[in-house]
Amino acid sequence: MKNSYKLLFVFLLISTWPVLAQQNFFNVPSSDITPAKKIFFQQQINVVPSALQSGTTLCYGLGKNYEVGVNFIGLTYEHEKNLFPTSSVAPFAPFFVFNAQKKFEINESFSVGNGGQFGFTSNMNHGIYLYSNGIYKIEKSGTKIVAGLYYTSDGYFGAESRNFFENDTFRKIGLQAGIEQNLWKEKLLFQADFISGKHALGELVLGGAYFISEHWILSAGLQIPTFQSKSTNAFVFELTFVPSAH
Secondary structure, three states, X not given: OOXXXXXXXXXXXXXXXXXXXXXXXXXXXXXXXXXXXXXXXXXXXXXXXXXXXXXXXXXXXXXXXXXXXXXXXXXXXXXXXXXXXXXXXXXXXXXXXXEEEEEEEOOOOEEEEEEEEEEEOOOOOEEEEEEEEEEXXXXXXXXXXXXXXXXXXXXXXXXOOOOOOOOOOOOOEEEEEEEEEEEEOOOEEEEEEEEOOOXXXXXXXXXXXXXXXXXXXXXXXXXXXXXXXXXXXXXXXXXXXXXXXX
16 A cells, blocks of 8 residues: 555545545435434446446434445346356455545535545455545525545556546546536436546436435436546436435
């Protein structure tokens, strides 16, 4: 592990303890925090012609704008081979992940969310994903904008650059952003997110979410590869349970 890797990990670990669970638009953390002593659940399915890929998130609110949780991500079912493969080449999958987040409220409109994920595969390959997001809300229009930086190890995203740089100093740091816009009675929302990079998650997802009840949300989106990334075109579906704030 190189010094830059260690320093970045230690910095985020200290500044957001207990760092290492986040709710997301599709792929980018939305930096919403699970209320204290409540449970958040999300199941995501990505559909491509040759396979299905699953990602599951469970979060628990600790209070004071902290949350922690677990993920099981990258579980892929290949139709032709009729199996669930395990990758031994980066990016590794599937991953069992511990994760967490801390949000700092700056004022009524702006906040900062820091967090990340750290996990292992069944053959003990490991990976890490760290991020810091700025969150801006416009209550009158029902708009939420998230933008920030992320860092990942090669085990998590692969060896490809997260941006336009190929040198080892900067290639593991990328940009991520998301937007959410209320369309109808806070029940129907437009959502989109973006992750920079040439890796398998370098993509734009456009879609929306609908509250089928007070706590359950159905989301769907179209995944579009960007900037010569190794991502693929796919449909993304999510079923989410959101706890009440009280």
